[in-house]
Amino acid sequence: MKVRAIDCPNCGGSVELRGYSHSLSAVCIQCLTVIDTSHPQLTILKQFQDANRVRPLLPLGSRGRFGGKLFEIIGMQERQIMVDGTTYSWQEYLLFNPYAGFRYLSVYRGHWNFIEPAKGLPETTTRYLGKPALKYQGETYRHFQTAEAETSFAMGEFPWKLEVGQKVTVKDYIAPPKLLSEEITPDEVTYSVGTYQTGEEIAKAFALTTPLSLASGVFANQPAPAANLGSTWSTFVLLLVGLFVLSIFLKVISRNEVVFDQRLHYSSADKESAKVTDIFELKGRTSNVEIESETDLLNDWMYLDMSLINTETGQAWDFGREVSYYSGTDSDGRWTEGNPKVSVNIPSVPSGKYYLRIDPDMSDDAGLHSASYTIKVTRDVPKFWLLWLAIPLLMLPALWRTIKRGTFETQRWAESDYATSSSSSDDDDD
Amino acid sequence: MTNLFLGNLKYWLYGLTLLGGAGVAEWRGYSFTSINEHQVAPKSVRDNPGAYRSHYSTYTRYSGGK
Amino acid sequence: MNPLAGSDRFRGNCPNCGAPIQFTFLQAVQTVCKFCQSVLVRQGVDLQLVGKVADPLIDASPIQLGTEGQYGGQAFQVVGRIVYEYLGGRWNEWYLAFSNGTFGWLSDAQLEYAISFLVKSTAPAQATRGVQVALGKELFTVTTFTRARYIGVEGDMPFTTWDKTESNFLDLRSANQRFATVDYSEQPPLVFTGNLVDYDDLKLRNVKQFEGWQ
Numbered sequence: 001m002k003v004r005a006i007d008c009p010n011c012g013g014s015v016e017l018r019g020y021s022h023s024l025s026a027v028c029i030q031c032l033t034v035i036d037t038s039h040p041q042l043t044i045l046k047q048f049q050d051a052n053r054v055r056p057l058l059p060l061g062s063r064g065r066f067g068g069k070l071f072e073i074i075g076m077q078e079r080q081i082m083v084d085g086t087t088y089s090w091q092e093y094l095l096f097n098p099y100a101g102f103r104y105l106s107v108y109r110g111h112w113n114f115i116e117p118a119k120g121l122p123e124t125t126t127r128y129l130g131k132p133a134l135k136y137q138g139e140t141y142r143h144f145q146t147a148e149a150e151t152s153f154a155m156g157e158f159p160w161k162l163e164v165g166q167k168v169t170v171k172d173y174i175a176p177p178k179l180l181s182e183e184i185t186p187d188e189v190t191y192s193v194g195t196y197q198t199g200e201e202i203a204k205a206f207a208l209t210t211p212l213s214l215a216s217g218v219f220a221n222q223p224a225p226a227a228n229l230g231s232t233w234s235t236f237v238l239l240l241v242g243l244f245v246l247s248i249f250l251k252v253i254s255r256n257e258v259v260f261d262q263r264l265h266y267s268s269a270d271k272e273s274a275k276v277t278d279i280f281e282l283k284g285r286t287s288n289v290e291i292e293s294e295t296d297l298l299n300d301w302m303y304l305d306m307s308l309i310n311t312e313t314g315q316a317w318d319f320g321r322e323v324s325y326y327s328g329t330d331s332d333g334r335w336t337e338g339n340p341k342v343s344v345n346i347p348s349v350p351s352g353k354y355y356l357r358i359d360p361d362m363s364d365d366a367g368l369h370s371a372s373y374t375i376k377v378t379r380d381v382p383k384f385w386l387l388w389l390a391i392p393l394l395m396l397p398a399l400w401r402t403i404k405r406g407t408f409e410t411q412r413w414a415e416s417d418y419a420t421s422s423s424s425s426d427d428d429d430d
Numbered sequence: 431m432t433n434l435f436l437g438n439l440k441y442w443l444y445g446l447t448l449l450g451g452a453g454v455a456e457w458r459g460y461s462f463t464s465i466n467e468h469q470v471a472p473k474s475v476r477d478n479p480g481a482y483r484s485h486y487s488t489y490t491r492y493s494g495g496k
Numbered sequence: 497m498n499p500l501a502g503s504d505r506f507r508g509n510c511p512n513c514g515a516p517i518q519f520t521f522l523q524a525v526q527t528v529c530k531f532c533q534s535v536l537v538r539q540g541v542d543l544q545l546v547g548k549v550a551d552p553l554i555d556a557s558p559i560q561l562g563t564e565g566q567y568g569g570q571a572f573q574v575v576g577r578i579v580y581e582y583l584g585g586r587w588n589e590w591y592l593a594f595s596n597g598t599f600g601w602l603s604d605a606q607l608e609y610a611i612s613f614l615v616k617s618t619a620p621a622q623a624t625r626g627v628q629v630a631l632g633k634e635l636f637t638v639t640t641f642t643r644a645r646y647i648g649v650e651g652d653m654p655f656t657t658w659d660k661t662e663s664n665f666l667d668l669r670s671a672n673q674r675f676a677t678v679d680y681s682e683q684p685p686l687v688f689t690g691n692l693v694d695y696d697d698l699k700l701r702n703v704k705q706f707e708g709w710q
Binding site: 228231232234235236239242243246250272274275276285286287288305307308309311315316317318319320344345346347348349355357359380382383384386387389390393394397398 | 434437438440441442444445446448449452453455456457458459460461463464465466467468475476479480482484
């Protein structure tokens, strides 16, 4: 079968019918007259204003492959809807293959959709996350928008009688990257399924030499960029489990060995307050040393100037701590201030033989100040604060992705029937 | 299952590096607080503890209290 | 038993132009002479001229008489055709003879295909778009209401079409891609059930060729 051409009844120009006898209307490219081609006696349906002429992004006659099949663009429509007083327009391309039939490509602000007729009906009507939804082929499609679409301009041919200004009510439901459209007229209901395509994919399918314009904003069924949030949070949980296992391991291998424990005394009457302890051994790998002191202070303070000294290498670690404890009663009852206990942790101390030099000090006023205090030295105490710090740090990427997804979804739904100032951004799981 | 690892590869690398770093730090007993460390001749301090001058020189006498 | 085999198919000559006629299947009662487009109905051993197909029915459907294909594990051959016209255009109903002796219909509307078989179900006296109808044990929803008329036939038919004019038709679908139609041109209405299919599913051979397309 060969393509035939007809003569435009208005201007006499040649109009090719690349859709053969399927084309029931065709637009004369010269004079923009819409011709009824369903009967040999060609009649005029309407005429487009030249002022409304739109340049198609994909030239009519171009061929591209989808799902392994070759399709030819034989028609283009510019359609528009009015929402809250604003007109939104998009282009729809009619794709034709003489065996496989008709498909559509729609484009809006750089977002493309490959549309084919749905074979089955949606299984059920339901609600999902606060919106009406349709279940189709096992997937739940949430209602996105209901609008009256009107054809404002067209080029090429169509397998129906194109009427300029013809309005059709369309309901769109989304399950990104898919879109389910429902078109209802008094005598007919049709469903079509769209699959989101990027400009790059379309340019590749049609082997375009110049790239198509970049997508702006977020489109109804545009898939969210990040990995599935469920798997992201699962990763966090697994890392948390790893953290837990690591903590257990560190606890198990820590020596937690008390190497020195003694009660000492200080009095301001002592001539020489500095003293040195017996030598004790710090065993094992380089790790921390914890020195704890418990005093019997009451309404007094003491300063402990200490040094941990290695007998063999001469390395010394100097540190000091104030200890104070006060208590009394007033109109509100008993009060306390300070803590009679103190603890110091010295990091990265190599193993070896050590002793402590302790020089306590108390108030140098006239009174007699004395205190007894214990010194306890523990080798390799498991301290987990680094691991506690790791928890929020581990959570950061998952939190970040969740926030980014939230803003993406807010942008998506901003174009829907549900856009309000207080839009609750429901997460799509994929 | 593979998607869990491949789709979150950067996350895994970041997380395991973080855990590795924390584990090594814990192992070596690292800390943000550093105790003043220096060399000293040991014998003289054991014989004469009073003569030792602590390098913890930033201490100023506590002059508060009730 | 292949209804297309055997020499006991009806033979005769066209009463209008004398061309030899052989029906493609045993149960055919009507045929169209390929040479003079006369519609002939079998009366006993004779062929009676009942009319002529005025409109050349050449259209762009890839399916034609003699096209072969497969459905449900069975091979079929296209032996007849009815062309309908309605407000929105035309569509074809191709009559299929299966190798297992059964017959079915291949609906071809704007290159959307469906195969269906006559079933003994009761259809409602009337229904509109959106109404749910139980046919046999299945539940369908009416998707399209069409008022159409026959504008032509081709090949062999198991019934006469010449006496049919404008009638109502319903298209019904279900969630699992099942398809049904109700033909109100007879009383009681004829019910057909089947499936929507893609072109590739039918593995069609001997189809129309289009210049510039593989």
